[in-house]
Amino acid sequence: MDAAALWQRYQEWLYYHEGLGFYLDVSRMRFDDNFLQTLQPKLDRAFKDIAALEAGAIANPDEDRMVGHYWLRDPDRAPSPELKQGIIDTLEKIETFVQKIHSGEIHPPNAPKFTDLLSIGIGGSALGPEFVAEALAPDFPPMTIHFIDNTDPAGIDRTLTKLKDKLASTLVLVISKSGGTPEPRNGMIEVQNAFAAKGLDFAKQAIATTGVGSHLDKTAHSQGWLDTFPMEDWVGGRTSEMSAVGLLPAALQGIDIRTMLTGAKEMDAATRIPDLKSNPAALLALSWYYVGNGKGEKDMVILPYKDSLLLFSRYLQQLVMESLGKEKDLEGNIVHQGIAVYGNKGSTDQHAYVQQLRDGVANFFVTFIEVLKDREGKSPEIDPGITSGDYLSGFLQGTRKALYENDRQSITVTIPEVNSYTIGALIALYERAVTIYGSLVNVNAYHQPGVEAGKKAAAEILDLQTKVVQLIKQEGKPMYLSQIAEKLDATQDIEAIYKIVRHLAANDRGIALHGNLGKPNTLTVSTS
Numbered sequence: 001m002d003a004a005a006l007w008q009r010y011q012e013w014l015y016y017h018e019g020l021g022f023y024l025d026v027s028r029m030r031f032d033d034n035f036l037q038t039l040q041p042k043l044d045r046a047f048k049d050i051a052a053l054e055a056g057a058i059a060n061p062d063e064d065r066m067v068g069h070y071w072l073r074d075p076d077r078a079p080s081p082e083l084k085q086g087i088i089d090t091l092e093k094i095e096t097f098v099q100k101i102h103s104g105e106i107h108p109p110n111a112p113k114f115t116d117l118l119s120i121g122i123g124g125s126a127l128g129p130e131f132v133a134e135a136l137a138p139d140f141p142p143m144t145i146h147f148i149d150n151t152d153p154a155g156i157d158r159t160l161t162k163l164k165d166k167l168a169s170t171l172v173l174v175i176s177k178s179g180g181t182p183e184p185r186n187g188m189i190e191v192q193n194a195f196a197a198k199g200l201d202f203a204k205q206a207i208a209t210t211g212v213g214s215h216l217d218k219t220a221h222s223q224g225w226l227d228t229f230p231m232e233d234w235v236g237g238r239t240s241e242m243s244a245v246g247l248l249p250a251a252l253q254g255i256d257i258r259t260m261l262t263g264a265k266e267m268d269a270a271t272r273i274p275d276l277k278s279n280p281a282a283l284l285a286l287s288w289y290y291v292g293n294g295k296g297e298k299d300m301v302i303l304p305y306k307d308s309l310l311l312f313s314r315y316l317q318q319l320v321m322e323s324l325g326k327e328k329d330l331e332g333n334i335v336h337q338g339i340a341v342y343g344n345k346g347s348t349d350q351h352a353y354v355q356q357l358r359d360g361v362a363n364f365f366v367t368f369i370e371v372l373k374d375r376e377g378k379s380p381e382i383d384p385g386i387t388s389g390d391y392l393s394g395f396l397q398g399t400r401k402a403l404y405e406n407d408r409q410s411i412t413v414t415i416p417e418v419n420s421y422t423i424g425a426l427i428a429l430y431e432r433a434v435t436i437y438g439s440l441v442n443v444n445a446y447h448q449p450g451v452e453a454g455k456k457a458a459a460e461i462l463d464l465q466t467k468v469v470q471l472i473k474q475e476g477k478p479m480y481l482s483q484i485a486e487k488l489d490a491t492q493d494i495e496a497i498y499k500i501v502r503h504l505a506a507n508d509r510g511i512a513l514h515g516n517l518g519k520p521n522t523l524t525v526s527t528s
């Protein structure tokens with residue numbers, strides 16, 4: 001396509017939303033009218049599916065659940081007055097609580113105010129809060145947020161070391177919808193230990209966001225924690241940023257959550273329109289379908305040209321991959337669907353993997369995220385008439401052009417600036433695009449059976465560990481791995497047993513390995 005035709009295509013496909021100051025450019029995706037015609041019936045069905053979902057249909061058949069994250073920013077759309085009231089009440093409760101924390105009305109036993117916030121959660125109970133904190137937290141927030149989002153002991157230590165002198169004024173927020181996920185449970189216990197070591201009363205400084213009646217909810221009530229906030233059954237982890245999961249930590253950091261909700265609501269209204277060219281989420285979903293042949297054949301590279309959006313790709317990784325990465329479609333056919341997502345930020349990544357994007361294996365498409373406003377205030381000139389922001393903007397355009405010339409397709413999302421309004425809108429845009437794409441490829445975008453399989457396997461390993469340690473202690477003499485496996489009637493698990501004892505030996509856990517470490521078969525294992 002020559003420059004004039006491309007310019008024509010750009011204008012023909014450019015989506016612009018005046019209220020949001022938002023643009024979407026899919027002109028560098030090479031779909032044609034034929035493709036559009038073929039996809040139209042699927043798209044019509046997707047529009048119907050999402051209308052039913054928003055009206056309260058069971059959209060997650062496996063778990064027999066409604067899918068209601070869209071109601072969070074527009075409670076009038078909730079399918080019952082009780083649900084509507086619940087959303088309104090939670091939002092008000094968050095605001096009242098935050099106001100009391102900021103004013104010092106609620107304060108820790110040994111300090112006049114809470115200064116820091118320690119958020120413990122994983123997956124959807126961490127990624128949204130982390131992304132939003134990075135994007136929107138003010139430079140000098142009323143409370144500084146820290147995260148424990150894993151069960152890595154060294155990671156936990158690092159966070160607790162940073163908080164060492166501030167634990168007495170740290171508010172701990174444990175987030176877990178199920179209230180039974182091991183990683184946040186472990187983090188919570190480690191933090192409780194740290195509080196106890198300093199003679200601090202954990203319960204007086206702890207709050208929980210969790211499903212009503214969950215194990216965590218019961219623990220928080222029985223131990224007399226400061227408060228609990230509900231996570232609704234019909235909100236999935238990866239779409240929970242606009243529930244108490246995301247709103248509470250955001251508000252505690254001084255982020256304007258009402259504006260974030262308004263931005264999301266505005267985008268929801270735009271992406272509810274059942275017409276391709278008027279609906280940016282449909283344009284995204286269609287582009288993903290086109291470029292990946294409806295099978296996720298191309299990876300989605302997310303390149304925001306703005307440091308504060310660094311975590312957007314990580315956030316989207318869960319939203320897209322946990323929603324769409326499915327073995328079976330809704331009819332039970334094996335389909336192995338999904339779209340791989342990765343990325344960091346431009347122009348930084350131009351000095352890392354963009355070389356391969358331009359010249360190497362063409363297994364991806366790029367989504368550029370462009371932010372029009374460079375910074376608050378004026379920019380100095382770096383070269384005559386040229387600022388740092390001009391460079392950033394030029395690099396984005398240059399990379400987009402260079403990729404297109406080499407037959408690499410791209411989408412460009414443009415927002416006027418990074419603020420609560422536009423971040424709310426971006427989150428809503430991708431939530432809806434995933435919903436639509438899920439319909440296009442006919443998968444249940446709201447369950448995660450694969451993750452459950454991994455959790456179950458991990459629990460089996462921990463169970464095996466207990467048996468292995470018991471046996472080694474009982475025997476009281478060095479044993480070969482094969483002997484341990486036979487005695488436990490677990491010959492299939494010999495590799496797992498080896499890895500268990502190797503890990504224990506590396507951590508001063510009372511187990512020793514003897515022999516050639518490079519030849520597991522020759523090793524004997526004993527107590528140390």
Ligand SMILES: O=P(O)(O)OC[C@H]1O[C@](O)(CO)[C@@H](O)[C@@H]1O
Pocket residue numbers: 122123124125175176177178179180181184236237238322448451452
């Ligand atoms: O909030 P929870 O229940 O602790 O779950 C955390 C995350 O774990 C998952 O269930 C996957 O294991 C995610 O979907 C979820 O966001």
